[in-house]
Each structure stands twice: as structure tokens, then as C-alpha cells.
Amino acid sequence: MWKPDRQSKQPLFQQIADDLERRISYGEFPPGSLLPSERKLAEQLGVNRSTVIMAFAELRSLGIIESQIGSGTRVSKYKWGVTPKHTPNWHRYAEGGSFLPNVxxxxxxxxxxxxxxxxxxxxxxxxxxxxSPIDEITTLMNENQYTAYLGYDNPQGYVPLRQTLVSYLRQYRGIQTTESSILITSGSQQSLYLITQCLLSPGDAVAIEDPSYCYSLPMFQSAGLQLFRLPVDCKGIRPDDIRSLYKKHRIKMVFINPNFQNPTGTVLDSERRIQLLNVASELGLPIVEDDPFSLTAYDGTPPLPLKSMDPIGSILYIGSFSKIAASGLRIGWMIAPHSVVERLADARQQMDFGLSVFPQQVAGQFLKSPFFDxxxxxxxxxxxxxxxxxxxxxxxxxxxxxxxxxxxxxxxxxxxxxxxxxxxxxxxxxxxxxxxxxxxxxxxxxxxxxxxxxxxxxxxxxxxxxxxxxxxxxxxxx
CATH class of the missing domain: 3.90.1150.10 (Aspartate Aminotransferase, domain 1)
Structure with missing residues (x-):
């Protein structure tokens, strides 16, 4: 954030006035928009409130801003001349739309x-x-020649990375899958977003853990979903609660994080895992398993995912590179039936035409390198x-x-x-x-x-x- 230069010969209030005028001219504060209060701006800039008061007075004298008691200070709608200019009401647009802001x-x-x-x-x-394995990844990037192809990649994700993930998931997570059942995403959050937007409809009821990281994601409310809670105790969720929610609300999907759950750190009890899979099978109910933390098990023996015990394909499994290596690479993956993968890959292609191939290559190289273990x-x-x-x-x-x-x-x-x-x-x-x-x-x-x-x-x-x-x-x- 810009700060006034205390070594400059120009007075602090004039520096602040000039910066605000520049930001207004660039459209950061459109005509009619509300400026930060004098007190808040003083805190942000590390100056006395009286300095900001002088800066505002300078801008008012130029007709750039207007102040009203009880309404704050706003950018003048007529600052560019006597003829009114009709500027879009960006504040109203910013408050609109169906995608809700963070809590x-x-x-x-x-x-x-x-x-x-x-x-x-x-x-x-x-x-x-x-x-993060910065040195290791740097070494791999120096040692390996990455593709020079800069066109759009396979909508499911870079094929060699999906092939590497087949081996990785078998070795480290006990999951048997094929590359055609894997979708590469830009992290777990994009996987959840695609599921809520493409596999569910407004008004559908879903179950999430209580407490749950999912509760902090407005994407569920943005998709118009009804959220029902599954209390988490020291052994995780109670599978019978799912059956009760299904009878009362006809829930369409269950979202869980069974290994080192976020935020509680709980691991779902082994007996409850079996019960959960039986309930899902009995009700034909899909389970979304988010598994970002398993490999951080401090004793070196990560609990296996539910997906490794899933004989009938009830579980959509989500994994990520973020919590075990580097969040900045933005690499995640989902294992799902091929029809689901095709549907979500098509939707993701409409959003961004696929991920950058370079981080996918880096992630694939690191997963199969001697540096990983x-x-x-x-x-x-x-x-x-x-x-x-x-x-x-x-x-x-x-x-x-x-x-x-x-x-x-x-x-x-x-x-x-x-x-x-x-x-x-x-x-x-x-x-x-x-x-x-x-x-x-x-x-x-x-x-x-x-x-x-x-x-x-x-x-x-x-x-x-x-x-x-x-x-x-x-x-x-x-």
C-alpha cells in the first residue's frame, strides 16, 4: 500500500491529496463513491488525522470531493466539468450477482x-x-526440459501428470484409479466449486461437518444449496446422522474431510468409516472426500482415505498439492467416474480453457522424483x-x-x-x-x-x- 514519503520536501497532506486525486482519476474511486473515513485513512497511512483533514480540504477546494455530515466524504459526480457525466454505479454492481463475497x-x-x-x-x-520444497523444485526445473508447446492442453489436465498421479495415489493413498478418471484442478477449492455448480441444483440439500471448512465457503450459498450439519466429535461424524438427514431433508450429497479434519484435526474412527460407506451404499448417496492433510501425519503412517475402501464408486475424492508442497503451484485433483470427469472438465474449459501446463509438469516431476519422500x-x-x-x-x-x-x-x-x-x-x-x-x-x-x-x-x-x-x-x- 502507498505511504507518504516523510523524507520528501512536499508536505504530507499534499502527498496524500495528490495520491487520492491520482487514484480518483484512474477510476479506483469512481464519481459518487465513498472514500475511507479520515480516521481509517490516517491509520492506514500512519499519519495524524489532522493531516488527512488537510488533504481532504485541499481536494474539496478543487471540487474533487464533497463532504456531508453523517454521509461521509464522496468523490464529486461533477468534478470533470459543469455537464453531468453518467458513470456506472459500480457499488451497486459490486453488491449484485449471485456469487457471494467471503464472510x-x-x-x-x-x-x-x-x-x-x-x-x-x-x-x-x-x-x-x-x-515448501523450493530448492528441490528449482533443481528439477534446471535439470528437466519442459515442453515448448504453449497451446491449450487436454481439458482433463496434463496427461503425464495424470499418469504420475495414478502411481502416486496407489503408492501413497491406496487408491486404484486410471488417468481417465482424474481431473486436474487449480486446487481443492476449484474442485468443490465445480461440484457445487455442475452436479447440484439450487435448492438441493447437502450435509457438511460441524464445524467445517466448507461452512466458510460462500460458494455453497452462492449455488443456492441448503446446508445441514453433521456434528463432529472426537471420532468424527456419526453416520446415523446422515441417515436422519436423508429422511428429513432428502440430502443429495455429503461433504467430509475425514483425515485431520479442518478445523478440528479429528480423524474419522475406523468403525464409523465402515458405517459411513454402508449408509452411502444403502441410500445411493455420493460422498465428497476432501483429503489435503493425510500425508502430514506426524508418525509417518497416514490414515487411508475412504476412497481406498470404496468398492462401488460412491466417493468423489479430492486431493491437493497445496498442503504437502506448494500452494502457489495451484495443483489439485479429483477422482470421479469418467462421466463426471467429462462433465466437470467441460465446465472448467468454459471457465479458463484449462490450467497452465508448466506447473503441471513441475508437480508431476516432483511427485516421482527422489526428493518427494x-x-x-x-x-x-x-x-x-x-x-x-x-x-x-x-x-x-x-x-x-x-x-x-x-x-x-x-x-x-x-x-x-x-x-x-x-x-x-x-x-x-x-x-x-x-x-x-x-x-x-x-x-x-x-x-x-x-x-x-x-x-x-x-x-x-x-x-x-x-x-x-x-x-x-x-x-x-x-
Missing amino acids: PFLRRIREALGQRPSLIDFASGELAANL PHLERLRMQLLFKRDVLIEALQRELPGLVEFTVPQGGLHLWCKLVPEIHDGKLLEEAIRRGVVFVPGSVYGSDSGFVRFTFARPDTEEIVSGISKFAEALRSIIN
Whole structure:
């Protein structure tokens, strides 16, 4: 974000006025649009409010902005001359459409991280740079000659990558499949989007875990789906709850994350897995299995996916490169019946004509390289170490004020606060003190739960971040 230059001879208020005038002329703030408040703009720019007041006064004197008591400051609709110009009402367009924006807490977290990159980040669900195989991938890129073909690729995804995934899924996940049953996507989220848009219809009822990462995705509501919850306990969901929901609401599909579930870290009990598959078979009910975290199992023995136990093809299986290697490559995959793969590949081709071939080549090379297993082992050890640092910090800083079950894999620690705290107040106070997390209500829980993601911050940041969080929590309790 632009900041005024304090070393410049030009006054700060004039720099701010010039920057705002430039942004207005570029259309970032169209005529009639509301500008940030004086207080908020002062916080963003790190200046006194009086400096922003002077900048606004300068722009008002030029007829560029107008201020009204109680209505804020807006860009003048007539700033380009005396003849009115009819500008599209972009604010109304931005509020329209059927695709809903992210939930407010997630937008607030993104805004805070954008304004203050120094915030200790327990919110972002991705690996830190030093957990990604950057050196290994760089070596592979230097050693291998990648295709020079720059045309559109196969709509299902790069064929050699799908062939590599057949071997990978058999060896690491116990899944038998063929390349024609695999669709390459730009990550798990695109897989979920294609399913909700193409295999379901507005008004359909679906079941999701409670709490669940799916609850944080507005794509379900954007698709007009009815969401019904499956409570998660220490053994995962209870399959009988699915049967009850089917009888009451005729649910059309079930979305689950059975291995190191996001956000709770729970692993679905082996007996319940068998029951779940029996219920799905009995009702002819599709299950969408999202499996991003299994290979992070700290003991090196990842729980097998439901798909490996699926004899009749009830399960649509979603995997991703993001949580085990590099989110920036944007590589995910889905295993589904070929008719479903064709349908979703056709829809995805309408969206983007397919993925870039280069990251697909890189991902395929890495999966079959001698670097992959050592990387997984190192990743598990580092995640386990970070988890333990986080737990020790919580026990030291918040004895008796936080409860949790220790996860055996994944990137998250799910915590219940004692006593219950208002999510919004705690988040704002934590941001003020320099740390950010995801409130549990984002995932459908009541207030008083917190998800800490420990893969992004380094060890020192984890210790400091929990100290800051403890200060925020105590300030609200007191």
C-alpha cells in the first residue's frame, strides 16, 4: 500500500491529496463513491488525522470531493466539468450477482494482513516458504526440459501428470484409479466449486461437518444449496446422522474431510468409516472426500482415505498439492467416474480453457522424483515441532483458559476458550496487538472457539503471537 514519503520536501497532506486525486482519476474511486473515513485513512497511512483533514480540504477546494455530515466524504459526480457525466454505479454492481463475497471475518483478516504484513499470522492455511520444497523444485526445473508447446492442453489436465498421479495415489493413498478418471484442478477449492455448480441444483440439500471448512465457503450459498450439519466429535461424524438427514431433508450429497479434519484435526474412527460407506451404499448417496492433510501425519503412517475402501464408486475424492508442497503451484485433483470427469472438465474449459501446463509438469516431476519422500519426512518433523511449540506457549500463557485436543497431523490446532468470548471483539483486540487468527464461528461453531494455523509463522513468531493473543484475551475478560 502507498505511504507518504516523510523524507520528501512536499508536505504530507499534499502527498496524500495528490495520491487520492491520482487514484480518483484512474477510476479506483469512481464519481459518487465513498472514500475511507479520515480516521481509517490516517491509520492506514500512519499519519495524524489532522493531516488527512488537510488533504481532504485541499481536494474539496478543487471540487474533487464533497463532504456531508453523517454521509461521509464522496468523490464529486461533477468534478470533470459543469455537464453531468453518467458513470456506472459500480457499488451497486459490486453488491449484485449471485456469487457471494467471503464472510466478514475472513475479509477483515485479509484486510488486516494487507495493511500490516508484520502481523503474526495464525490465520492463513498454507505452508511457510521454508516448509515448501523450493530448492528441490528449482533443481528439477534446471535439470528437466519442459515442453515448448504453449497451446491449450487436454481439458482433463496434463496427461503425464495424470499418469504420475495414478502411481502416486496407489503408492501413497491406496487408491486404484486410471488417468481417465482424474481431473486436474487449480486446487481443492476449484474442485468443490465445480461440484457445487455442475452436479447440484439450487435448492438441493447437502450435509457438511460441524464445524467445517466448507461452512466458510460462500460458494455453497452462492449455488443456492441448503446446508445441514453433521456434528463432529472426537471420532468424527456419526453416520446415523446422515441417515436422519436423508429422511428429513432428502440430502443429495455429503461433504467430509475425514483425515485431520479442518478445523478440528479429528480423524474419522475406523468403525464409523465402515458405517459411513454402508449408509452411502444403502441410500445411493455420493460422498465428497476432501483429503489435503493425510500425508502430514506426524508418525509417518497416514490414515487411508475412504476412497481406498470404496468398492462401488460412491466417493468423489479430492486431493491437493497445496498442503504437502506448494500452494502457489495451484495443483489439485479429483477422482470421479469418467462421466463426471467429462462433465466437470467441460465446465472448467468454459471457465479458463484449462490450467497452465508448466506447473503441471513441475508437480508431476516432483511427485516421482527422489526428493518427494525426504521432503515429506522433513515437513512432518517441522510441523510436529511447530505444533509442540504452539501447545507449550498456550499452556504457559493461558493455563485454564483454553482447551484443545492434540492433533496428530495437519496444520491446525482447534481451541475452545474458557470462558466464551465474543469473536469480533477478540479478533479486533488481537489485531491491535499484532496477531491474527480465525474465529471458530467462521466454521460454523458458536463463539468461543479459535483455529490456530501453525504452518505459516516461524518458531519465534509462534511464541510471541500466543503471548500477544493471551494479552488480547485477558484484556477482554477483564
